[in-house]
Amino acid sequence: MAHITVEEVEHVAQLARLRFSKDELEEFTNQLDAILRFVGKLESLDTEGVEPTYRAIEIVNCFREDVVKPSLPIEEVTANAPESEEGAFVVPRII
Amino acid sequence: MEFEAVIGLEVHVQLKTESKIFCSCSTQFGAPPNTHTCPVCLGMPGVLPVLNKKAVEYAMKMALATNCNINQTNVFARKHYFYPDLPKGYQISQYELPLAEDGWIEVETEAGKRRIRINRIHMEDDAGKLIHDELRPVSYVDLNRTGTPLIEIVSEPDIRTPEEAASYLKKIRQLVRYLKISDGNMEEGSLRCDANISLRPRGRKELGTKAELKNMNSFRHVQKALEYEIRRQSALLLDGTKIIQETRLYDASKGVTHSMRGKEEAHDYRYFPDPDLVPIKIDDTWLEQVRKSLPELPDAKMGRFMEEYGLPEYDAKVLTNSIELADYFEQAVRLYPKAKKVSNWIMVELLKLTKKDDHDLSKCNVTPQVLAELLSLIDKGTISNKIAKKVLEEVFEKGGSPSQIVEREGLAQVSDQSELSAIVEQVVQDNPKEVEKYRAGKKKVMGFFVGQVMRKTKGKANPQMVNELLRKLLDEN
Incomplete structure (x- = not known):
């Protein structure tokens, strides 16, 4: 049985604002299915009573004090932006 | 059929820490676009957020002030959606x-005091700001606000x-x-x-289908939109039409709400615990310290x-409206222990002079010392109530001390x-007709003489x- 359907891949793509051709959708579905099948092997283990591991380290309360430090120079902030104007990133209009 | 409204509010509060919640950039409002950003709040790959302790303590304060149970262990999660004001993608x-x-919390309503329960208070980071160009089909992204600490209070x-909502x-x-x-x-x-x-027929228990209202920028808007x-x-x-569950935007200029229709993806935020942030553990010592x-x-x-x-x-309510006003009182x-008199002067005279709804007296020329001095001058008989009001206005406008103003402008009571x-x-002599009237029994003429x-x-x-x-002079003959 497949672990993921074309419809699910389409839905996830839509959430990520990605658009794929029919061929691509099929290809990615197959690839994702293979990945999920591989990871799915873990399900054969008995994890009854084992707490999920959310983090690699087991510490709590990692804080910083409320102190302002210099921000990134504006040239660096916008260095990778395809388009910027007076420090602001320019993107296709969103309303 | 009579309907009853069922309303719940989600309130976002920006915490006024100096720095952002997960990085050291300033939260100061009004800086040029993107000058308060760094790799963390820009959502660049490979960065690690580190939690601002003060933001947690501020959130804890609100939780305690609203009678919430604080979870000894609480964790952050990622809420995923795509929008240009959210550089991390979550x-x-x-x-x-x-x-x-x-x-x-307990709120005042027409029907007396009512307790409104709070479901939860959680912490989160704010998104950036979008400015839409008037002419070109582009939007400008300013991420200075990104990462400002927020608490969300869900009723x-x-x-x-x-x-009641207001x-x-x-x-x-x-x-x-x-x-x-x-x-x-x-x-x-x-x-x-x-x-x-949502609405339901009065007396019914089950909830109707709800709409979520957004874009209300004042207390009035909230009330009008509802x-x-x-x-x-x-x-x-x-009409027998079904209500559709949807998000609706309030249009303040028209006073109506309209559907966001389809713009919004069905809620699928794919929440999962944020592996970059370790759990917060609040022990009794810390909790008591904040309490x-x-x-x-x-x-x-x-x-x-x-x-x-x-x-x-009534007085107590007005005076405790803000902590600043209460402290002032x-x-x-x-300095001047006649409480009711102080209260009257603050509520009637002073608040009339300050801007409506803004009871911040911290920058006011009329300091508590000035008010106390003024009231003592009335008690000593140096000035009348009427003159005192004038002096109060003068100090409010131009500053100075009441005694000095009284002396300088010769306002002391004779x-x-x-x-x-x-x-x-002299007055009695100059007005024989009025004297006659008075003596004929028209005691009201007294007012004329005083004037x-x-x-x-x-x-x-x-x-x-x-x-x-006057009485002595007029009554004796």
């Missing part, structure tokens, strides 16, 4: 284990009327201001509110003002027996003495 929020749950659907919001604002954790300013966006509202929504939903229900740092809260302060100073409920009472006698005699004396003394005559002298 918001860091709290989902399964929020900071606090199961609280309540239970306990609110029944738009007025009252609840005002209480939230009052609390965050008392706690000094936020400016709580709706117009400037440091306090934001979304509302869930009123409109009640009308809209009632009309649909009476001890809480100021006296509005309701307790109001009760104490009534008890300790013998003030009527108490400072003045320490209480000199012989000086007043002379003036009174004449006041005119001659520019209002400075001691009114009690004038009355006595």
Whole structure:
């Protein structure tokens, strides 16, 4: 049985604002299915009573004090932006 | 059929820390676009967020002030959605284990005091700001606000009327201001509110289908939007039309709400625990430390003002509206202990001079010392109430001390027996007709004589003495 359907891949793509051709959708579905099948092997283990591991380290309360430090120079902030104007990133209009 | 509204509010409060919640950039408002950003709040790959301890403590204060249970262990989660104001592609929020749950606050309603339950309070980071170009089809992204600490306060659907919703919001604002954790300013966006509202036939238990209202930038908007929504939903229900569960935007210029229609993806945020942030563990020591740092809260302060100073409920309520006003009152009472008189002067005279709804007297020329001095001058008979009001206005406008102003402008009350006698005699002599009327039994003419004396003394005559002298002179013959 497949672990993921074309419809699910389409839905996830839509959430990520990605658009794929029919061929691509099929290809990615197959690839994702293979990945999920591989990871799915873990399900054969008995994890009854084992707490999920959310983090690699087991510490709590990692804080910083409320102190302002210099921000990134504006040239660096916008260095990778395809388009910027007076420090602001320019993107296709969103309303 | 009569309907009952069921309303729940989600309130976002910007915490006024110096730096952002997960990085050291400034939270200062009004800087040029993107000058308060760094790899963390820009959402660059490979960065690690580190939690601002003060933001947690501010959130804890609100949780305690709203009678919530604080979760000893609480964790952050990622809430995924795509929008240009969210560079990481997810918001860091709290989902399964929020900071606090199961609280309540008491609000004033037409039907008396009501307890509105709070479902949860959680912490999260704010998104950036989009500015849309008027002419070109582009938007400008400013990420200075990205990462400003927020708390979201989610109420239970306990609110029944738009007025109650406004009252609840005002209480939230009052609390965050008392706690000094936020400016709580709706117009400037440091306090934001979304509302869930559904209708049901009165007496029915089951909930109807709700609409979520957004884009309300003032207390009035919240009230108006809810009123409109009640009308809209009632009309649909009476018509037998089904309500669609959807998000609706309030249009303040038209006073209506309209559907965001399809713009919004079905809620699929794919929450999962944020692996970059370790859990927060709040032990009793820390909790007690924060509890001890809480100021006296509005309701307790109001009760104490009534008890300790013998003030009527109304006075106590007005004076405890803001912590600054309450402090002002108490400072003045320490210097001039007639509490009710101080209260009257603050409520009637001083607040009339300050801007409406803004009871911040911290920059006011009329300090508690000035007010106390002024009231002592009245008590000593140096000036009358009327003159005192003038002096108050003068200090309010230009500053200075009441005694100096009284001296400089010769406002001191004339209480000199012989000086007043002379003036009174003159007035009686100059107005024989009125004297006749008075002696014929028209005692009301007294007012005329007092007025004449006041005119001659520019209002400075001691009114009690004038009355006595006049009566003596007019009654004796």
